[in-house]
Amino acid sequence: MALPALLARLTCREYKNWMKAGMCLEMLHSRLHGYIDREMQMFHRLLSQHIPAPGQRRRCQCRARGKQFEPGCSVCAQWKELILSHHNNRNGEIYWGNSDPSMWPTHYWEVAKVYMPRGQTQYRRPKQSDATALLNLLNNCNYFNIQNTSRVREIIKCRNELMHSCNMKVSSTWLEAFGKKMHDLISEFTHVPGLVKEGEKMQEVLLSDWKVEDLGICDVDGIPKAQSGIELQSATIYTRLLPYDVERRMIEQMIQELSLEIVERGxxxxxxxxxxxxxxxxxxxxxxxxxxxxxxxxxxxxxxxxxxxxxxxxxxxxxxxxxxxxxxxxxxxxxxxxxxx
Ligand SMILES: [Zn+2]
Structure with missing residues (x-):
């Protein structure tokens, strides 16, 4: 039942635009998380060399909350200073509460989460953090040494616009501008394995009509299946990244962000x-x-x-x-x- 209902929603061009942009962000994420995983592990090893290993001692009791963190031990104080020295936004808002400081010496992703927006607390691996969290890490951490960070910020801005569009619609003009910004972003990251190729597939998604009859999918026990003879390239994409999964993740993220904002504000x-x-x-x-x-x-x-x-x-x-x-x-x-x- 899910698929016909989705197809009915896709008769609205602006809703379709909203989902296409969301799908491109998922595709970006699929290529970025492996690269960021490797880079962050290297960055963590680099940082660890500056701080004496805590040895066999038990984990400290230091905890961060929201945007506040006052270290209660010398190890956390050193890590905090080191993390800040690589932070491009060290005088702005930093969500220390994303991470568990007592795990900084041993878990690279706890360090990475300090460079991300709120809502990352329960995530333990790059794959769990969404595209905008990874883009914020690239923008905020100077280890990545990106030449033109404005291209990263433009996509973060687009993603925020998608999430703040409560009627879940964006215009075709907006989508076209998004496609250009995504192309610019990818040109900054041609060294990321598979990303250029993924960028070409994104352009296919953005240019395709996504007509119901062209989707190349049919509902078999709720599992979409590619039909032969139509829009084979699109079908290749859809078998890997299903539109209704993208739709659900986007709605889920929208509600989560709204919830986090409200809970934080009280x-x-x-x-x-x-x-x-x-x-x-x-x-x-x-x-x-x-x-x-x-x-x-x-x-x-x-x-x-x-x-x-x-x-x-x-x-x-x-x-x-x-x-x-x-x-x-x-x-x-x-x-x-x-x-x-
Ligand atoms: Zn501590």
Whole structure:
């Protein structure tokens, strides 16, 4: 049922534009995360050489919260100074609460998350952080030595515009400008394996009509399958990156960002109320999405009744606790299967 409902939504050009841009960001992420993983491990090794290893001592009790972090031990104080010395925005907002300082000496990704926007706390690997988080890392960490960081910032700006478009629509003019900015960004990263090729596929996505009959997919037990003879290049993309997965991830990110903003602020502005109302109406009007986002609707309902505290925060925390537990189970299962075979 999900696919026909999605196809119906895709009859709206502006909604289709919104999703195409989201798909390009996913494609960018698919090539960037491996590269950033390797680079961050090297950067972490480099930083570690400046700080004496903590040896066999137990992990310290230092914890960061939100934009605040006051080191409680000399190791964390040295790491903080070192991280800041490589931060391009050291006088601006830094979300120390993204990371666990006691893990800085041993876990490279805990260091990386200091260069990212809020909402990264539960992520342990680059693959879990979305495209904008990785782009922020590239923009904020001078280890990456990017010649023209404005190209990175332009795509971050585009992504924020996508996430703030509560009716989930962007114009064709916007999409065209986005395509050019994406092309410029990729030209800064031609050394990233596979990215140039991925950029060509992105241009195909942006230029294709995405007509229902051209999608080259049909619904078989909810699994899209490529049909023969039509839009083979598009079909290749879709079998790897499914449109409805992209759609769900985009909506999920939109709700998560709105939630983080509201929880951090501790109150609801008029603008928040409008956003909540629009997202809630959109989900309610689409049955397939209403089922998938049942918990989020509960949270949005709670907000729209201006019943923010304490229920809203509790629901939000529980939702992410469950998500984290699910991720742990997947990793555990993968480990067990790996051990058996
Ligand atoms: Zn410490």
């Amino acid at each position: 109150s609801l502005t008029k603008e928040d109320e409008d956003k909540v109302c629009k997202i809630r109406n959109f989900l309610s009007q689409n049955e397939d999405l209403r089922i998938v986002f049942q918990e989020d609707l509960q949270w949005l309902d709670c907000l729209s009744k201006n019943n923010f505290a304490p229920n809203a925060e509790r629901i939000f925390t529980e939702k992410f606790a469950r998500y984290f537990l699910f991720c742990l189970m997947v990793i555990l299962a993968a480990f067990i299967v790996g051990e058996i075979y």
